Amino acid sequence: xxxxxxxxxxxxxxxxxxxxxxxxxxxxxxxxxxxxxxxxxxxxxxxxxxxxxxxxxxxxxxxxxxxxxxxxxxxxxxxxxxxxxxxxxxxxxxxxxxxxxxxxxxxxxxxxxxxxxxxxxxxxxxxxxxxxxxxxxxxxxxxxxxxxxxxxxxxxxxxxxxxxxxxxxxxxxxxxxxxxxxxxxxxxxxxxxxxxxxxxxxxxxxxxxxxxxxxxxxxxxxxxxxxxxxxxxxxxxxxxxxxxxxxxxxxxxx
Amino acid sequence: xxxxxxxxxxxxxxxxxxxxxxxxxxxxxxxxxxxxxxxxxxxxxxxxxxxxxxxxxxxxxxxxxxxxxxxxxxxxxxxxxxxxxxxxxxxxxxxxxxxxxxxxxxxxxx
Ligand code: SF4
Ligand code: SF4
Ligand code: FES
Numbered sequence: 351x352x353x354x355x356x357x358x359x360x361x362x363x364x365x366x367x368x369x370x371x372x373x374x375x376x377x378x379x380x381x382x383x384x385x386x387x388x389x390x391x392x393x394x395x396x397x398x399x400x401x402x403x404x405x406x407x408x409x410x411x412x413x414x415x416x417x418x419x420x421x422x423x424x425x426x427x428x429x430x431x432x433x434x435x436x437x438x439x440x441x442x443x444x445x446x447x448x449x450x451x452x453x454x455x456x457x458x459x460x461x462x463x464x465x466x467x468x469x470x471x472x473x474x475x476x477x478x479x480x481x482x483x484x485x486x487x488x489x490x491x492x493x494x495x496x497x498x499x500x501x502x503x504x505x506x507x508x509x510x511x512x513x514x515x516x517x518x519x520x521x522x523x524x525x526x527x528x529x530x531x532x533x534x535x536x537x538x539x540x541x542x543x544x545x546x547x548x549x550x551x552x553x554x555x556x557x558x559x560x561x562x563x564x565x566x567x568x569x570x571x572x573x574x575x576x577x578x579x580x581x582x583x584x585x586x587x588x589x590x591x592x593x594x595x596x597x598x599x600x601x602x603x604x
Numbered sequence: 605x606x607x608x609x610x611x612x613x614x615x616x617x618x619x620x621x622x623x624x625x626x627x628x629x630x631x632x633x634x635x636x637x638x639x640x641x642x643x644x645x646x647x648x649x650x651x652x653x654x655x656x657x658x659x660x661x662x663x664x665x666x667x668x669x670x671x672x673x674x675x676x677x678x679x680x681x682x683x684x685x686x687x688x689x690x691x692x693x694x695x696x697x698x699x700x701x702x703x704x705x706x707x708x709x710x711x712x713x714x
Binding site for chain 2: 524527528530560561562564566567592595596599
């Protein structure tokens with residue numbers, strides 16, 4: 351970042367610095383278009399560096415979102431050459447196609463402005479799928495001991511590192527076709543709760559994911575698992591929910 | 605668009621159709637290789653409760669399975685919902701079962 355800030359646009363016009371051709375989506379929910387920028391190329395450069403360079407040196411009105419820059423906060427995801435990426439940890443060299451980049455707001459979400467997508471529907475579904483913990487004991491009860499080897503804990507642990515970046519949600523064609531579908535991240539969260547021994551009502555978790563927008567709509571093609579930058583596996587979590595709900599259906603007819 | 609009940613109906617109908625398809629193909633190959641004519645085949649199926657149940661259940665499973673699958677496609681690809689989505693689901697399912705039932709009755713004479 352420090353090295354990059356020293357470069358001004360006039361330098362790259364002399365031809366000394368290789369230049370990236372970057373198309374950036376500009377606009378609001380009402381509509382917009384791609385705008386072209388030329389950005390000096392660096393040896394080490396992330397997509398977020400490119401976007402920040404544009405905002406700092408070419409057009410200060412460019413709107414985008416980031417916070418941590420180290421892959422923790424989940425706020426910087428965008429579509430890069432048509433694929434959803436966490437931009438702060440996506441290296442330009444790995445994703446450019448012939449020196450060109452196309453950067454757009456996340457798919458499957460409304461646009462606020464330019465590269466900032468409105469994450470509300472994503473989080474609303476998180477809540478709808480019952481994403482918060484329902485305690486089974488109070489602070490006055492003794493703490494149950496659950497080792498990390500317990501099978502349920504192993505299942506839950508596989509999904510808890512989610513950073514809510516919505517990359518999986520943007521990659522999911524079922525979300526694209528069915529706006530009510532809860533989506534991979536919210537369902538994966540439900541699966542971690544279902545496997546949590548401290549969750550008060552695990553049956554209620556299954557109820558919440560078995561409605562018209564629930565886990566049974568997943569087509570199991572696994573874009574979510576392919577694109578999740580944290581290498582989580584929502585596809586398998588959703589398969590787990592389907593299995594658990596089918597088992598319950600045969601047992602109790604629900 | 606798939607809740608628990610539709611999902612189970614689709615999975616169970618798929619499970620039922622697996623053996624139906626295999627037996628159907630096996631019997632076709634057997635009948636053709638044995639050189640049976642259409643009327644000889646019909647003479648064996650007419651009045652048979654077994655073949656009536658076999659193909660009757662096959663038709664019901666196919667109607668259910670196809671209608672639910674089509675419902676998903678119509679919703680996700682064409683954006684249909686509510687009344688029109690219900691109409692296409694029920695219309696297709698009943699249509700397939702009606703046509704299939706006519707064929708089953710003609711073949712078994714029941
Ligand atoms: S596997 Fe399921 S949740 Fe994941 S992208 Fe495909 S349809 Fe969406
Ligand atoms: S599952 Fe992965 S891709 Fe989806 S929101 Fe969580 S971290 Fe992001
Ligand atoms: S800025 Fe926090 S994850 Fe990218």
